[in-house]
Amino acid sequence: MSKALKAVLAVAFLAVVFVGVPMLIAATGRSDLYYTLTSVALLSIISAGVWITFYIGRINIGQGAFALLGGYVSAILVMTYGVSFWLTLPLAGIFCALVSVLIGLPILRLRGVYFAMVTLTLTEVARLLALAVPITNGARGIVSIPLPGSVTIFGVTVIPDFATLSNPRLAFYFTAVTLMVICFAGLYRLVHSRIGHICQSLQQNEELASSIGVDIAYMRILAYALSSFLGGIGGAMFAAISQSIYPSSFTIADSVNFMLNCFLGGLGYVLGPMLGTFVLYFGWDLLFQTGSFQLLIFSSILIALMLVLPNGLLSIRLRSQSQG
Amino acid sequence: MADILEVSALTKRFGGLVANNDISFNVRENEILSVIGPNGAGKSTLFKLIASFLSPTSGEVRFRGKRISGLAPHTVARMGIVRTFQETTIFKTMTVRDNVIIAHHLRSRANLLGFFFATKTAQEDEKEFARSADEIIDFLGLGHQRNEIASNLPHGHLRALGIAIGLATNPTVLLLDEPFAGMNHDETRRALDIVRGVRDRGVTVLLVEHDMPAVMKISDRIVVINFGQKIAEGTPKEIQENPQVIEAYLGAEDASIGM
Numbered sequence: 001m002s003k004a005l006k007a008v009l010a011v012a013f014l015a016v017v018f019v020g021v022p023m024l025i026a027a028t029g030r031s032d033l034y035y036t037l038t039s040v041a042l043l044s045i046i047s048a049g050v051w052i053t054f055y056i057g058r059i060n061i062g063q064g065a066f067a068l069l070g071g072y073v074s075a076i077l078v079m080t081y082g083v084s085f086w087l088t089l090p091l092a093g094i095f096c097a098l099v100s101v102l103i104g105l106p107i108l109r110l111r112g113v114y115f116a117m118v119t120l121t122l123t124e125v126a127r128l129l130a131l132a133v134p135i136t137n138g139a140r141g142i143v144s145i146p147l148p149g150s151v152t153i154f155g156v157t158v159i160p161d162f163a164t165l166s167n168p169r170l171a172f173y174f175t176a177v178t179l180m181v182i183c184f185a186g187l188y189r190l191v192h193s194r195i196g197h198i199c200q201s202l203q204q205n206e207e208l209a210s211s212i213g214v215d216i217a218y219m220r221i222l223a224y225a226l227s228s229f230l231g232g233i234g235g236a237m238f239a240a241i242s243q244s245i246y247p248s249s250f251t252i253a254d255s256v257n258f259m260l261n262c263f264l265g266g267l268g269y270v271l272g273p274m275l276g277t278f279v280l281y282f283g284w285d286l287l288f289q290t291g292s293f294q295l296l297i298f299s300s301i302l303i304a305l306m307l308v309l310p311n312g313l314l315s316i317r318l319r320s321q322s323q324g
Numbered sequence: 325m326a327d328i329l330e331v332s333a334l335t336k337r338f339g340g341l342v343a344n345n346d347i348s349f350n351v352r353e354n355e356i357l358s359v360i361g362p363n364g365a366g367k368s369t370l371f372k373l374i375a376s377f378l379s380p381t382s383g384e385v386r387f388r389g390k391r392i393s394g395l396a397p398h399t400v401a402r403m404g405i406v407r408t409f410q411e412t413t414i415f416k417t418m419t420v421r422d423n424v425i426i427a428h429h430l431r432s433r434a435n436l437l438g439f440f441f442a443t444k445t446a447q448e449d450e451k452e453f454a455r456s457a458d459e460i461i462d463f464l465g466l467g468h469q470r471n472e473i474a475s476n477l478p479h480g481h482l483r484a485l486g487i488a489i490g491l492a493t494n495p496t497v498l499l500l501d502e503p504f505a506g507m508n509h510d511e512t513r514r515a516l517d518i519v520r521g522v523r524d525r526g527v528t529v530l531l532v533e534h535d536m537p538a539v540m541k542i543s544d545r546i547v548v549i550n551f552g553q554k555i556a557e558g559t560p561k562e563i564q565e566n567p568q569v570i571e572a573y574l575g576a577e578d579a580s581i582g583m
């Protein structure tokens with residue numbers, strides 16, 4: 001794809017997300033869609049984190065743990081310490097990144113299925129911790145979290161108090177898609193810079209990478225911290241929207257879904273996790289009519305898709321291109 | 325000539341197996357030193373110890389007087405000691421050119437953030453890497469394949485790419501583990517020229533190789549190991565006439581030593 005075409009597509013995407021969708025929803029009156037699309041945007045951010053760990057050659061099935069952690073960090077800071085939500089958002093991400101460094105130091109030495117298994121247990125560990133630690137309020141969780149307050153810089157209100165808005169759903173939608181756009185733009189830049197090449201070198205052959213001077217331990221930690229940062233941000237946003245967080249807010253099933261989103265969209269493409277989340281989320285909803293067969297049909301389609309398109313949905317585009 | 329590497333009393337045990345046993349020798353600046361010995365003698369282990377991919381059980385390696393044993397491999401690589409692998413080791417899904425460009429990583433002046441924001445230094449780095457990569461690719465005769473995906477290359481060219489990756493790091497000491505394996509006569513002759521060319525760029529070359537005629541032709545000096553022990557060290561001529569070496573080789577296999 002040429003640079004110009006990419007720019008046009010990017011602008012078109014922004015127009016659809018920021019103008020088209022709100023107009024369409026206003027016209028059809030389906031304002032419930034805001035919640036759905038906000039969820040997709042946030043889930044795709046969390047999945048983007050998982051995608052980064054894939055990019056350095058690690059299968060990460062533990063992202064739910066960091067989403068949960070991020071949610072709690074933000075909720076506790078808001079409720080107990082009265083910190084503004086907008087400040088807790090980056091703090092939640094940073095806290096998750098720091099924790100992931102501590103966890104990553106030992107476990108990132110593992111590869112393949114071993115790393116995957118350890119991360120799988122992380123989500124469960126996080127849930128049990130949330131049940132046990134006093135500050136999280138156990139199974140009752142943290143509820144009635146106030147909506148995000150206003151942000152004022154030099155007397156100018158940049159973000160209004162969400163509680164005073166007639167339609168906080170719209171505000172959350174704009175917040176979520178803005179974060180999503182920033183996240184994926186950053187990811188795109190990362191992958192297309194030298195850093196992306198270094199990550200790829202790690203993915204393909206860590207020994208060779210270290211022989212050309214790449215500090216593989218540092219790069220792995222960096223990637224994992226970035227991944228967990230995104231998980232924390234997404235989790236904090238979810239806690240703010242639902243105004244609550246419970247130990248079961250993010251479970252192993254969620255962690256698996258984050259991974260599936262990446263697989264489905266395509267591990268080789270930056271936008272893979274976004275498309276994967278969108279398709280998976282709406283696919284699941286569409287199959288709601290089928291009742292008890294929902295999971296069966298859903299799983300079968302997923303397996304079939306992965307067999308037919310091992311490189312994800314986005315590989316269709318490339319294939320048709322290479323055929324002319 | 326000054327000694328650039330000192331290998332002293334290097335021992336490596338894998339459980340009960342002693343892969344390297346009390347090996348000592350020095351490497352002189354800008355020479356081609358070959359390490360030979362029968363299969364399983366411990367040559368690759370020795371290279372891994374020198375490049376710090378393994379830590380010695382005892383003994384040490386010093387580079388310009390400074391101990392490097394026990395440091396992380398990327399740290400040793402940054403000091404200028406770079407190893408290529410016995411197995412053809414490349415970044416398979418990248419193009420030849422990208423393989424060589426990424427191997428310039430050590431030379432970056434910009435840091436990761438710099439590359440993310442494409443600062444001026446980072447852009448200059450990128451330009452310089454691309455230029456240097458093309459030069460190395462041409463030097464190794466891979467020019468017509470620069471945009472080929474690496475895994476599609478024929479075997480002989482893969483070996484050349486392995487050397488190109490090593491060269492791109494701008495090494496002071498380059499350790500080549502069986503660079504001529506699987507090459508035919510013509511390819512070996514070309515590869516010999518390349519290794520000489522590398523040395524003429526000022527690089528000190530350590531070579532592990534089973535191709536005896538090639539080793540005899542190219543080496544300044546040779547170290548022979550057998551069952552993990554150094555049994556001889558000297559010029560190609562001295563090695564060919566050494567009765568212990570002849571015995572080790574006749575005992576191990578039919579391969580004749582020398583020409």
Ligand SMILES: Nc1ncnc2c1ncn2[C@@H]1O[C@H](COP(=O)(O)OP(=O)(O)OP(=O)(O)O)[C@@H](O)[C@H]1O
Nearest residue numbers: 338341343361362363364365366367368369370410
């Ligand atoms: N990581 C390891 N763990 C256990 N044993 C090992 C390990 N690496 C090497 N060895 C053993 O050490 C001995 C020396 O191996 P090395 O690879 O150094 O031999 P080599 O001289 O390079 O042989 P070749 O000519 O076949 O490449 C062999 O017996 C080998 O099986």
Ligand SMILES: [Mg+2]
Nearest residue numbers: 367368369410
């Ligand atoms: Mg070997």
